[in-house]
Amino acid sequence: MARAAQDGARAGLAGVLVAPGPDLVWLTGYRPTAMTERLTLLVLIPDQEPTLLVPVLERPDVERAAGSAALRLVTWSDGDDPHAAAAGLLGPDGAFGISDSAWALHLLGMQRARPATRFRALTDALPMLRAVKDAAELARLEAAGAAADATYGEILGARFAGRRETEVAADLAALLRQFGHEQVDFTVVGSGPNGANPHHEAGDRVIEAGDAVVLDFGGLMHGYGSDTTRTVGVGEPGEAVRRVHDVVRRAQQAAFEAVRPGVPCQEIDRVARALITDAGYGPQFIHRTGHGIGVTTHEPPYMVEGEEQPMVPGMCFSIEPGVYLGGRFGVRIEDIVTVTDDGGRRLNTTDHGLQLVD
Secondary structure (H helix, E strand, O other), X not given: OHHHHHHHHHOOOOEEEEOOOHHHHHHHOXXXXXXXOOOOEEEEOOXXXXXXXXXXXXXXXXXXXXXXXXXXXXXXXXXXXXXXXXXXXOOOOOEEEEOOOOOHHHHHHHHHHOOOOEEEEHHHHOOOOOOEOOHHHHHHHHHHHHHHHHHHHHHOOOOOOOOEHHHHHHHHHHHHHHOOOOEEEEEEEEEHHHHHOOOOOOOOOEOOOOOEEEEEEEEEEOOEEOOEEEEEEEOOOOHHHHHHHHHHHHXXXXXXXXXXXXOEOHHHHHHHHHHHHHOOOHHHOOOOOEEEOOOOOOEEEEEOOOOXXXXXXXXXXXXXXXXXXXXXXXXEOEEEEEEOOOOEEEOOOOOOOOEEEO
């Protein structure tokens, strides 16, 4: 919390305001049991004691969840004006960073209570707040990655042909939980032409022999995320699938080899995109190359053109180039990678080759 306040000051902020969501969990360990309209707000101002404003009826939950955190608790009751209470904690007028997850109801209420105060979204003001992981965070991300890898290893032994995408997705979700995930965020199973939609939701399509199937799955384990993608072939998927898969595999490898401290994040995207473009599939690579991961499965930094933030040791992000041929198939390969002192290290270690399933 002290570092967040100091980072805010260096970014020109008078303080940092944290609403319920991943930032609050990360900083205090407290996640409200119900996301209601009642205002909860963590106020971080340099050289001041961190203060958490909470509804009085939720104080026992806060004390149980965040009892070890060095926090001053301020409560408000139904019938009080919570925005006036929050405004009274802000100190001098200035610019405050506020969580992206803050309700507009509360932001507008604080603006009315403090018209001279300005507010900035934390993603804009402090995009790297959670980006650099410490040793304990890296250990949790590594464990989540290993669980996702174990899930992939098991699903390769399942039958695909003749089953609906939803059935395979259910298998993936069950395996993630079996290997330790407390939360499953997504299980993309894109077979045949559905694989050309990067965010396809598993549906009732029956998987056929010859299909390429994109498997993208992940969630939270011990509070930290996993996210991996492999593309498999059902029986013999054909030469076109093998050709595209090899292009994507080489792009993913080249992007990984570009990871090292000091290199701008956008370089990872440029390297992968250049290789895919040179192979003739540039227009079919339709998304950024990666995203950060931590207490959420998608967060800064982003591996995309225009992101000039240099990589530093401890950053963790995905590298997931893909090629999508509309009406035919798609291919994507994704690992979570962490930046080391002299390069990068994969947190997913399953084979990148085109695996064939029944």
